[in-house]
Amino acid sequence: MKTQALPGFRDFYPAEAALRNHIFSVWRSVAGRYGFEEYDGPPLEPLKLYTDKSGSEIVQQLYNFLDKGGREISLRPEMTPTLARMVAARAQGLKKPIRWFSIPQLFRYERQQRGRLREHFQLNVDLIGETSPLADAEVIAVSIDVLRELGLTENDFKVRVSDRNVMRALVLAAGVPEGLVDKAFAACDKIDREPAEVLIEKMVAGGISEAAGAEVLKVAGIKGGEALRAALRGLADEDSAKQLFECIDSLRAMGLDGYVEIDCSIVRGLDYYTGIVFELFDAGKSLRAICGGGRYDNLTRDIGGVALPALGFGMGDVVLGELLKDKGLLPRVESQISVFAVAVDSDDLPEVLSLAHELRDKGLSVEYALKGQSVGKQMKVAASRDARVVLVIGAAEREESVVVVRDMAAGTETKVSRELVIERVTGLAASI
RNA sequence: GUGGUUGUAGCUCAGUUGGUUAGAGCACCGGAUUGUGGUUCCGGGGGUCGGGGGUUCAAAUCCCCUCAGCCACCCCA
Numbered sequence: 001m002k003t004q005a006l007p008g009f010r011d012f013y014p015a016e017a018a019l020r021n022h023i024f025s026v027w028r029s030v031a032g033r034y035g036f037e038e039y040d041g042p043p044l045e046p047l048k049l050y051t052d053k054s055g056s057e058i059v060q061q062l063y064n065f066l067d068k069g070g071r072e073i074s075l076r077p078e079m080t081p082t083l084a085r086m087v088a089a090r091a092q093g094l095k096k097p098i099r100w101f102s103i104p105q106l107f108r109y110e111r112q113q114r115g116r117l118r119e120h121f122q123l124n125v126d127l128i129g130e131t132s133p134l135a136d137a138e139v140i141a142v143s144i145d146v147l148r149e150l151g152l153t154e155n156d157f158k159v160r161v162s163d164r165n166v167m168r169a170l171v172l173a174a175g176v177p178e179g180l181v182d183k184a185f186a187a188c189d190k191i192d193r194e195p196a197e198v199l200i201e202k203m204v205a206g207g208i209s210e211a212a213g214a215e216v217l218k219v220a221g222i223k224g225g226e227a228l229r230a231a232l233r234g235l236a237d238e239d240s241a242k243q244l245f246e247c248i249d250s251l252r253a254m255g256l257d258g259y260v261e262i263d264c265s266i267v268r269g270l271d272y273y274t275g276i277v278f279e280l281f282d283a284g285k286s287l288r289a290i291c292g293g294g295r296y297d298n299l300t301r302d303i304g305g306v307a308l309p310a311l312g313f314g315m316g317d318v319v320l321g322e323l324l325k326d327k328g329l330l331p332r333v334e335s336q337i338s339v340f341a342v343a344v345d346s347d348d349l350p351e352v353l354s355l356a357h358e359l360r361d362k363g364l365s366v367e368y369a370l371k372g373q374s375v376g377k378q379m380k381v382a383a384s385r386d387a388r389v390v391l392v393i394g395a396a397e398r399e400e401s402v403v404v405v406r407d408m409a410a411g412t413e414t415k416v417s418r419e420l421v422i423e424r425v426t427g428l429a430a431s432i
Numbered sequence: 433g434u435g436g437u438u439g440u441a442g443c444u445c446a447g448u449u450g451g452u453u454a455g456a457g458c459a460c461c462g463g464a465u466u467g468u469g470g471u472u473c474c475g476g477g478g479g480u481c482g483g484g485g486g487u488u489c490a491a492a493u494c495c496c497c498u499c500a501g502c503c504a505c506c507c508c509a
Contacts, residue, residue: 007500060433061507078509102466106509111433114502117471123509188509230503269508288508344467394467408469 008111008118015333019324020121022331023150023317024103027123030146031101034124039100041082043107049081049303064117075107078271079124080296080312081303082215087128096129098307104304115288115319116268125293126312128300133243136276136295136311137250143280143291143313144259151329152319157290160263162296163244166228167219167267169237174215180208185267187213188220192265192285203306218259222264247276270340274295276311290323291315338429340382341368344375344394351393355421356401362426383408388429391421 005011008108012020012159028038048066053134064074065187076082079102087098112118127144138161147157165183171184183206187199196217203213225248232238244262251260253399270278281287293313301307324330339359342354356366367385369378382390392404402415405424418423 003498061509080509104509108507108509110507112501113504116508120509214449251502292509316509342468374465374486376465376469377461379469380469381469387469392468396467406468411469413468 006118010117010119011344018331018333020317021176023320023324026146026149027101027315030142031123031125033145034099034142036099036101036142039083039086039102040069041079041086041102042102043076043105044073045082046078047074047403049085050074050077052303059343060112061108063109069134073269076104077106077108078314079104079106079122080126080299082315083124083126083312084300084303085308087305087308088300089312091300091306091308094129097135097373098126098128099313100128110146117318118275121317123145123315123317124312126310128310129262131297131309133247133276134250136243136247137254138315139293139311139389140247140251140260140278141254141256143206143278143293143315144256147290150324152323152327154285156323156327157280158283159260159278159280160266161244161248161260161276162262162264162266163241163276164267164273165237165275166232166241166244166252167264169235169240170219170222170231170264171216172217173237175212176208176216180206182215182271183208184216185217188265188267191217199245202431211329220265222289223261225262228262234301236380244276268294268307272302273278278313280315282326287319287326290319293416300316336386337365337367337385339364339389339390339391339425340378340385340387341366342369342375342378342382342393343372346372348393348398349394352391352396355391355393359425364429365428385408401421 003104007088010016025100031038044067047059048063051059062077064072064073067073082104083100083102087094087100103121104124105121106288107119109118110116123146125139127139128129129323131289140161144159144280144426167185167188168181170176171188174184176184182233183203185249187203190199196214199217200210203216208216222231225245228244230243231239248257248262250262251257267273268278268279273294273299275295278292280291281289291313295309295311296377297311298307299310300310341356343349352368356368359366367382367387369381373381379390388407390406390408397403397415400415401418402411402417403421405416405421405428406413407428
């Protein structure tokens with residue numbers, strides 16, 4: 001019986017593993033530039049860690065089960081609760097602000113589609129212990145620089161930024177009762193995906209008046225700083241956007257304002273967000289969100305009992321990989337080996353092994369045929385492996401104590417004495 | 433979890449109203465080429481036609497079930 005990977009899980013063949021490593025190395029390098037330190041936590045957590053905070057709805061999507069000890073456990077669906085626990089446990093001793101990042105593999109049990117699997121890797125960048133909107137700008141800048149480093153430009157993607165406090169003020173001013181703000185947010189979130197009548201219908205069903213519902217949709221349609229300023233003018237909470245504007249100003253000073261736009265339809269799905277929120281989309285919006293995040297100032301208090309302001313984002317490898325494929329930005333496959341050593345006859349093998357190992361000790365990648373093959377055959381293998389240098393050792397060479405060194409790109413050959421060959425080959429392999 | 437749609441070689445696909453032993457290109461392996469690569473030429477392996485059941489003299493083709501991919505809901509790491 002044929003077995004295959006479980007639905008929503010991936011086999012990483014060398015090409016896929018190369019893409020994954022490419023993404024990971026850019027994630028690490030950009031996070032490092034901003035001074036973020038890498039951490040990790042367990043892939044399995046007590047189910048309680050997620051149910052306590054998120055309520056029963058998220059439990060339907062959890063990859064949870066009973067372990068052999070009868071414990072209710074779950075594969076982690078997100079990193080933030082683990083982070084909140086870890087930070088809270090040592091909150092006293094950690095220097096603030098805390099800049100941490102992680103690349104966890106996360107799991108959710110739901111039906112897969114393009115860009116959405118049951119498992120993915122996600123860059124999590126979090127900044128904890130700082131309320132200044134410059135912290136928000138800092139974190140958003142990391143997300144932008146990751147995409148820039150991967151070769152994407154401001155024509156390829158945009159960060160849409162909003163602020164839940166601002167949206168709350170606007171939605172209340174639109175006539176939505178205090179207790180129904182969440183329902184209004186849910187409608188904002190879907191403004192691009194569902195027709196206005198349907199959204200208003202849903203809000204009315206939730207207890208919001210039809211007039212207020214129509215106003216909410218107008219609010220959600222606000223894009224750009226000017227439109228937002230105009231909408232806020234004269235409101236009691238006119239200053240609610242101060243932080244948002246400061247954040248945008250900081251990004252402008254960094255030279256990143258071309259990537260950013262204010263978009264009031266962004267409110268984020270999770271309940272724990274408290275302030276500035278943002279999502280990153282490809283320019284055509286043909287894919288799902290590449291990245292999403294925001295401020296969650298109450299979460300470490302709710303989970304760990306230590307109140308610390310915090311914000312962060314998650315960026316998954318799946319949508320990002322799709323985007324890179326679409327844009328032709330897959331990493332080039334590097335030459336696999338530097339040197340291929342050819343033994344003309346089986347008598348030459350010991351000398352080939354000895355030379356190959358000396359070169360490997362120098363850090364070069366070296367291969368040779370694992371069974372007796374004709375010289376022509378071995379050359380073919382060397383070419384197919386993209387070897388930069390081929391070394392040929394036969395009876396004649398051993399007799400003279402030399403090695404034939406062939407530069408594969410130039411197609412030229414020289415005889416080099418056995419004593420000098422290591423130096424010569426390391427130089428040649430590095431120079432090309 | 434609900435609905436729609438697709439499934440033929442490792443990949444991209446062809447396969448007539450059901451009709452002999454299911455094909456092509458690319459990839460892979462071997463030979464031409466037992467001391468010299470990418471080209472070329474020749475040859476080869478590889479398919480339970482997603483799986484199971486049914487109709488029929490005969491099924492890749494028609495019917496049912498199931499699994500998987502994709503799309504839309506749901507939900508949004």
